[in-house]
Amino acid sequence: MPIPVADILSRASIVLNDEDHVRWTVGELLEWINDAAGEVVIRRPQARAQVRALTLVAGPLQSLPVGGIQVIDVVRNVPGRSISRVQRRLLDDQAPDWYDAKQADRIKHYTLEEETPTHFYVYPPAKAGAVVEVKFSEAPPAVTQQTDTLDIDRAYIGPIVSYVLYRSMAKDSEYANGAVAAAHFQAFSEALGTNNAVTTAVTAQAGQQ
Structure with a gap:
């Protein structure tokens, strides 16, 4: 209330x-x-978590909408399968060139770090217009x-x-x-x-x- x-x-x-x-x-x-x-x-x-469909830009790096403060979770593709969180270091170690992998409209994983709370990376890199459901906080x-x-x-x-x-x-x-x-x-x-x-x-x- x-x-x-x-x-x-x-x-x-x-x-x-x-x-x-x-x-x-x-x-x-x-x-x-x-x-x-x-x-x-x-x-x-x-305290003020929102769940919204977010349209992605092309590539691995994504940002919250204006006013977003912190990513809490990237839940699923819209429509489609769930998305799991992984450590960026794990992806870097196993596939150092993953940032330049073929773009897709279905995301499998995302990475999130405390140092950049309004940004996250997706794997595979997104095609422009791909949509995911994101949970995030905003003032x-x-x-x-x-x-x-x-x-x-x-x-x-x-x-x-x-x-x-x-x-x-x-x-x-x-x-x-x-x-x-x-x-x-x-x-x-x-x-x-x-x-x-x-x-x-x-x-x-x-x-x-």
Whole structure:
């Protein structure tokens, strides 16, 4: 169920003791809500997973549509057989020239690497126009006003509020409080199971602001 933006603003403003949005404007809070949603999807791709038919370009290298953040799975040909994931190194070792193999409209395998989350390779290389079913994550549409709803599951309202509080308290103003900002970012990170090294780095940055 999507989250009413008004609910996020209300929770954050109560904690900030700024329910009239004097110290932190609605406009900047909305920006931080959008940032929070993007961060949630990066850390939890399943928070906004999509399944769509993707038309491939010619060759082995493929890309997600604009707005896609991370490939989760390349499921099957449309229509047709399932597609299995393999390690690129395995293909490279067994058939170093596979990138230049004959193009086909039916894909057998795909490879995926963390370093390039919006791209994947297919084998055999695709004919232009081949279609596969892809599961991937994307950020929700940006919210621009209090009456909007954030198209992400309500289960994530807690981490989103924590992130908004982090950005609010880290803001370079007379109300900034690095230690409190760091605590809110830690709450956000822990709720999503984020690596402590990331938390430590951002905590240090918040403390310097």
